[in-house]
Amino acid sequence: MPELPEVETVVRILNGFVPKKTIKDIRIFHEKSVLTPASAFKAALIGETFLPCTRIGKFIIFHLTNEKVVISHLRMEGKYFEGEAGQKPEKHDTLIYDFTDGTSLRFNDVRKFGIVELKSESDYKTTLPISKLGKEPWDLEAKDLNEAFKRISGPVKNALLDQTIILGLGNIYADEVLFASKINPKTPAKTLSIEECSRILEESRRILSEAIKQGGSTIRSYHPKEGMSGNMQNELHAYGHEGMKCDRCGMIMRKITLGGRGTTYCPKCQPLKGKPFIVGVTGPIGSGKSSVSAYLKDKGFKVLSADDIVHSLYKEDEVKDHLRKKFGEKLFKDGEINKSELLSLLTSPKSKKALEEYIHSKVYERMYSEIDSGKYKKVVVDVPLLIGGPLEKDSDLIVLITASKEVREQRLIKRNVDPKKYLDLNDSFPLRKAKKAASITLDGSGSLKDLYKQLDHLDLF
Ligand SMILES: [Zn+2]
Numbered sequence: 001m002p003e004l005p006e007v008e009t010v011v012r013i014l015n016g017f018v019p020k021k022t023i024k025d026i027r028i029f030h031e032k033s034v035l036t037p038a039s040a041f042k043a044a045l046i047g048e049t050f051l052p053c054t055r056i057g058k059f060i061i062f063h064l065t066n067e068k069v070v071i072s073h074l075r076m077e078g079k080y081f082e083g084e085a086g087q088k089p090e091k092h093d094t095l096i097y098d099f100t101d102g103t104s105l106r107f108n109d110v111r112k113f114g115i116v117e118l119k120s121e122s123d124y125k126t127t128l129p130i131s132k133l134g135k136e137p138w139d140l141e142a143k144d145l146n147e148a149f150k151r152i153s154g155p156v157k158n159a160l161l162d163q164t165i166i167l168g169l170g171n172i173y174a175d176e177v178l179f180a181s182k183i184n185p186k187t188p189a190k191t192l193s194i195e196e197c198s199r200i201l202e203e204s205r206r207i208l209s210e211a212i213k214q215g216g217s218t219i220r221s222y223h224p225k226e227g228m229s230g231n232m233q234n235e236l237h238a239y240g241h242e243g244m245k246c247d248r249c250g251m252i253m254r255k256i257t258l259g260g261r262g263t264t265y266c267p268k269c270q271p272l273k274g275k276p277f278i279v280g281v282t283g284p285i286g287s288g289k290s291s292v293s294a295y296l297k298d299k300g301f302k303v304l305s306a307d308d309i310v311h312s313l314y315k316e317d318e319v320k321d322h323l324r325k326k327f328g329e330k331l332f333k334d335g336e337i338n339k340s341e342l343l344s345l346l347t348s349p350k351s352k353k354a355l356e357e358y359i360h361s362k363v364y365e366r367m368y369s370e371i372d373s374g375k376y377k378k379v380v381v382d383v384p385l386l387i388g389g390p391l392e393k394d395s396d397l398i399v400l401i402t403a404s405k406e407v408r409e410q411r412l413i414k415r416n417v418d419p420k421k422y423l424d425l426n427d428s429f430p431l432r433k434a435k436k437a438a439s440i441t442l443d444g445s446g447s448l449k450d451l452y453k454q455l456d457h458l459d460l461f
Pocket residue numbers: 246247248249250251266267268269270
């Protein structure tokens with residue numbers, strides 16, 4: 001999808017072609033793309049001459065003689081091409097302006113989301129959709145942005161994409177602006193200071209100007225002459241860099257979803273204010289998670305282990321009472337929860353679900369109260385089911401430890417537990433999903449020294 005710099009590039013290229021062209025005929029092939037009734041559109045424009053185009057946000061504004069204006073939005077795939085007057089339409093052409101000089105301008109749109117609409121000089125800024133748009137970064141002041149942010153809830157990333165608040169940042173440049181401003185995309189917009197808003201505006205202006213200078217990053221053929229591409233993709237530091245090392249500090253860049261949009265940031269140089277740096281450690285049983293946690297603990301991390309929390313939960317009276325009511329006395333021996341009874345409870349899917357829902361919510365409650373306590377700067381969360389749970393999004397770095405089944409089996413035998421029982425239970429570990437979500441996958445099959453060496457490479461200390 002083109003963003004502001006790409007649209008500005010299109011406008012500049014259009015200005016090398018359309019001014020002084022007089023419309024001889026208009027052919028419409030997809031009426032829904034023309035928001036004005038076709039007959040009125042043609043009647044108003046045939047005989048008029050194009051003047052230089054301008055741009056507001058991602059709208060192209062075609063100015064014509066006699067105060068006529070056509071606004072156009074490219075949406076996903078809309079493109080303008082030069083052609084010859086009267087030529088056969090190409091596949092996906094939605095509209096062709098034929099000019100008196102024998103040339104034409106074609107609007108081609110594979111996805112058909114792009115639009116054109118007839119307006120006039122007197123009303124195009126004061127009527128929808130332009131009227132509801134905010135100001136571009138060049139026209140906005142930090143205190144206005146700060147005021148606008150105070151009125152909304154939600155993270156700053158979503159706020160930057162809201163074109164009524166600030167006009168011109170799409171998904172690519174919003175990530176770039178936050179990276180350059182060293183602001184975490186999850187930061188609630190209303191908590192940003194005027195100084196931070198000022199940084200956002202300065203970086204928005206700098207990055208958008210640079211992108212315009214470079215001809216955009218995804219330009220491909222959003223322009224009347226094919227064969228030209230933008231260079232801005234070489235200047236990007238956040239967008240598309242997930243899993244790569246941060247250009248500034250070397251930390252692994254993290255991608256999360258915010259407001260339904262992929263969001264990439266550096267967890268180290270864009271820290272979330274008031275929150276610790278969270279390393280999520282996950283992996284199948286016996287893969288070496290606890291060794292990783294222990295090593296990180298030595299290096300000053302607070303370790304929150306789901307297993308340890310579960311262990312202590314089972315000793316608490318409130319939890320025991322709840323489980324007694326739910327599953328009966330058979331779960332208990334001498335007043336304590338019987339581990340083998342608990343394991344056999346897990347073989348019934350219904351009981352497993354009921355037990356896990358209760359215990360997991362308790363575990364998260366405990367973990368978050370520690371994370372939010374403000375006591376720690378660096379936290380490790382050791383959660384077997386990290387992936388898909390709330391701590392996946394909240395982790396700044398996800399370390400997946402894997403090890404071969406043989407190695408894991410040996411380790412369980414050493415711990416004096418029946419590997420069959422545990423490994424069967426753990427077959428439900430979502431390895432493929434975890435690999436996709438992980439910032440890094442470490443091989444825990446070898447020696448501890450090997451594992452620690454891999455951790456040292458992450459530069460977490
Ligand atoms: Zn960084």
